[in-house]
Amino acid sequence: MATLSSELIADLKWRGLFSQSTDEKALVEALKKPTTLYIGFDPTAPSLHVGNLVVLLALRRFQLAGHIPIALVGGATGLIGDPSGKSEERSLNTSDVVAAWVERIRGQVSKYLDFQAKPNAAMVANNLDWTSPLSAIEFLRDIGKHFSVNQMLAKDSVSSRLEAGGISYTEFSYQVLQSYDFLELYRRHNCTLQLGGSDQWGNIVAGLDLIRRVESGSGHALTIPLLAKADGSKFGKTAGGAIWLDAEMTSPYAFFQYWLNTDDKDVINFLKVFSFKSRAEIEALEKTHNENPGAREAHRALARELTSIVHSEDICNRVELASRALFGQGELSELDEATLASALAELPRTTVKSGDPIPTWVELLAATGVVDSKSAARRIVKEGGAYLNNTKISGEDFAPEKSDFLCGKYAVLRKGKRDLAAVELI
RNA sequence: GGCGGGUUGCCCGAGCGGCCAAUGGGAGGGGACUGUAAAUCCCCCGGCUCUGCCUUCAAAGGUUCAAAUCCUUUACCCGCCA
Known part of the structure; x- marks a missing residue:
């Protein structure tokens, strides 16, 4: 894994994980020193899904490169609803539902980061901690005063909704809350970089503005392209619904199969995006794949690595055994009871x-x-x-x-x- | 507040008193070909105790031998005028 900042950025670009950033030179310069950065995850479901994995693993890449990652779980923003990328108003979830989801997602997110690492141990934060004590008056005077409605209206997430029929004041305010999160993390942890999907650009730079106005500080934004599939369909969705990271919601077997069945045209891209393998290793797999796509070497490597990361190496081995046993090769009747039982367990x-x-x-x-x-x-x-x-x-x-x-x-x-x-x- | 238009199966969208479980497209499923891939072609796509029966066309009532189709009320959406 790249440790030099210029290599980190180059690696992200090569993997297709770099959409846009604020002043790239300054960012590379800043990343020469251990930098605190964050990504937010809103609890909109009881579990994260494979789509979230793109940015979550990107956060891990930064930690491996020596930076200090903060995973922010949106206990507050999850109550409001991000209008970005949505053509309709979200339906609100009750606060106990959101609180329960926060706890589950906090646990999930923690699996991908290292909290013992020295000197760059990861952190998990919940924006409800600083949003909840704030009174409406304080919020409007101390935070709201720094936002221009003209600029807020110009944001893509808002303007597209205005065209599509409207947006509630609640969702309109979302960008203010997210900006405030960045400001708080800047104050508390000197967090100077926010990562996010490319649809988060507007929200992220709004946070940078706020930091500049309130603290005269500066920071950086880096967005990651939304993952696209070769056939244009939405990544991470199947007939059965989303592919979740939670083993109860998507079985490790189904999870493994999802990756194993990746379209040939996508598999190398997915390796770049998700895998922690080096460029050389991925290029070797690309070569193997092009020579004999039917062998599905690249698919298998992808499925194995991700199932190991998300579930465990142990579970991955069991699931792969099941996958091999149940698909064609060899008679089912020749399997011994233990193998059969564990294969079927999935x-x-x-x-x-x-x-x-x-x-x-x-x-x-x-x-x-x-x-x-x-x-x-x-x-x-x-x-x-x-x-x-x-x-x-x-x-x-x-x-x-x-x-x-x-x-x-x-x-x-x-x-x-x-x-x-x-x-x-x- | 007034007038007009709309609400159909997972999604889009025809139907506008009987031939309607409802045209067409998409999504999805099965088959063939393959490699647990893609593309292509064929087929299927409300449910059941399945040659028949049951429940669907926003909700509730009504007219009729017969309603997704007509009438009334309610809810939501969208136009135009105040």
Whole structure:
């Protein structure tokens, strides 16, 4: 990892993690010394998702380069709602919901930073700590006075909303709160750099203005491009919804598969953006990938590294084993019970009591939740996408027999090419 | 405050008394081809105890043998005039 500031910036640029910054020369100069920087995460859901990982890992890159990272969890801003990039007003969440999400996200964010590092230990902050004690009058006199409505209206996040039908005073005020966060972190920790997605540019420079006006101080802004996929679809979304970092919300198996199934056209870019591998290592993978894309070496490296970072190396190994065991190579019936059990542990599942009659394939699949209804499961059978233990089955009434249960316990249902579920006989 | 227009399945959007579970596009799903990729082609896409039945066209009531389609009220959105 680059430790010299010019190398750090060059590395970020090479990885496609550099959108724009305030005076780049001055930034490089400032980064020659350990610098305190922050990124904010608003609790808009119970977990962060893979989209957040881009900036979160960027923060880690800075720490590895010797800087002091602060992860700010937006206990206050999460109550307000950032209009950036939204075409409609957000619906507000209650304060207990937001408070609960803050705690979960605080825990998540902490996994990616080093709090023991010397001399640049990471910190986690919550903007509710300094926003909540502030009275409305103080806020308007001490902070609001420094903002020009003309400039606020000119911000992209606001002007696009004005065109799209309107914005509430609440969301309009968001940029003031975010600016105040930067000011507070500047005061408390001499934090002089804020990172964010490119949609955060306006909010970040508003903070720099505030620091200049109130403290006559200066700082820097650096934004990271929003990650785009080659086919134009939104990164991090699947039919099932977002890919979350929380293992309860997106299983490590599904997480691993998500990366393994990355579009060929995206895989090298994703390695640059997410991986901590060196440029040389990534370029070697690029070469391998171009020579034999079918081997999916680059995909596998990406999936392995991210699953290890987000979950753990141990979980990653288990999940990869499951992935290999369940996909084609080798007969399922040849797997020993331990391997099978751990592979299936990662899948959506249902159970059948050993005394009870065994339900039909359709009923079992519906019970695992892989499809929304029995009609959907029936459709799969009709269309020829139904498999039991990797063997195609037909007939809507098809039901597994006792003897179909591998090791006397497990049956593997498959829908289409890659959607798997497990049935356990208990 | 007055007048007019709108609210349809995951999204966009036709339908404007029976032939409507509702045209078309997108998203999504299955198949073929492949590499657990992309592109392409074919098929599917409310639910169920599935040759039939049930619940949907903002909500609630009504007219009719029959309503997404007509009437009334309510909620929300959007225009024009004050």
